[in-house]
Amino acid sequence: MLIKDIFKEKTVISLEIFPPKPTSPLDTITNMLEEIKDLTPDFISITYGAGGSTKRHTVDIASMVKNKYKIEALAHLTCINSTKDEINRIFQLLKENNIENILALRGDHPDNQPINIEENQDFNYAKDLASYAKSYGGFSLGGACYPEGHLECKNTVENLHHLKEKVDNGLDFLITQLFFDNNLFYNFKEKMELLNIKVPVSAGIMPVINKKQVEKIISLTGASISPKFLKILDKYGDNPSALKEAGIAYATEQIIDLMANEVDGIHLYAMNRPEIAKSIFSSIGSIRKYAANS
Numbered sequence: 001m002l003i004k005d006i007f008k009e010k011t012v013i014s015l016e017i018f019p020p021k022p023t024s025p026l027d028t029i030t031n032m033l034e035e036i037k038d039l040t041p042d043f044i045s046i047t048y049g050a051g052g053s054t055k056r057h058t059v060d061i062a063s064m065v066k067n068k069y070k071i072e073a074l075a076h077l078t079c080i081n082s083t084k085d086e087i088n089r090i091f092q093l094l095k096e097n098n099i100e101n102i103l104a105l106r107g108d109h110p111d112n113q114p115i116n117i118e119e120n121q122d123f124n125y126a127k128d129l130a131s132y133a134k135s136y137g138g139f140s141l142g143g144a145c146y147p148e149g150h151l152e153c154k155n156t157v158e159n160l161h162h163l164k165e166k167v168d169n170g171l172d173f174l175i176t177q178l179f180f181d182n183n184l185f186y187n188f189k190e191k192m193e194l195l196n197i198k199v200p201v202s203a204g205i206m207p208v209i210n211k212k213q214v215e216k217i218i219s220l221t222g223a224s225i226s227p228k229f230l231k232i233l234d235k236y237g238d239n240p241s242a243l244k245e246a247g248i249a250y251a252t253e254q255i256i257d258l259m260a261n262e263v264d265g266i267h268l269y270a271m272n273r274p275e276i277a278k279s280i281f282s283s284i285g286s287i288r289k290y291a292a293n294s
Helices: 027-039 055-068 084-096 126-136 156-168 182-194 211-221 227-236 240-260 274-283 285-293
Strands: 012-017 043-046 073-078 101-105 140-145 173-176 201-205 265-269
Touching (some): 027 055, 027 274, 055 073, 055 084, 101 126, 126 156, 156 182, 173 265, 182 201, 182 240, 201 240, 227 240
Parallel strands (some): 012 043, 012 265, 043 073, 101 140, 173 201, 201 265
């Protein structure tokens, strides 16, 4: 099923997983999927390795999610330094495996080298991939958006104009980068409406369960930590079990507030930790049912 059509029916609740390292077996993912299958997420997204290092794993896992576990799969696809022929081969692989949904991303350069934007490259930006995938046909296309702005954008106005270009090039829905203050999301949505960006948006939520994770999140995404969550870190940061419990509770509170405000969807970055997904899905079970029937 096309994910764009799921958004027409209900509040969409989804999960993200990432492939193991290329040298690792897929058993770890299989074990995790066995644990979370009964949560019945509306879709599971499967990330893409930097520079395409795990692209085969991404297709294999997406196929497993869709064809074995009967859960809709969203395959991440990056385009930087890829040719149209390479992207065509991936499209064909996805179609052969009954995958109908793609998250169209620019991606990062291998080994964290600076992105090289060249006129003779087939794809330099996610908007290029979105346009090409739309013309190829047969896929529902998602894209990333950034409530606090992309790290490479000069300001939030530039960030929103780039987002509009992506959407106008063929995106059907969006998934946000994680955020810790729901007001950032609500303000972002208001600005989207001013620019007439009207596709569904899933709010990306990540439960923080340890101090190192917070540091990594800030360095990679530029996400800010709300004063409320800073107090949690100050109080429980040196107690791993307490911080994990508090982090899950904080993320659950975010989700409840978002759903009360009729968000289009929730996308949970559960970090391949089934116990986190189970805890949160259990806490919002009745709310999820209510949202689906209202």
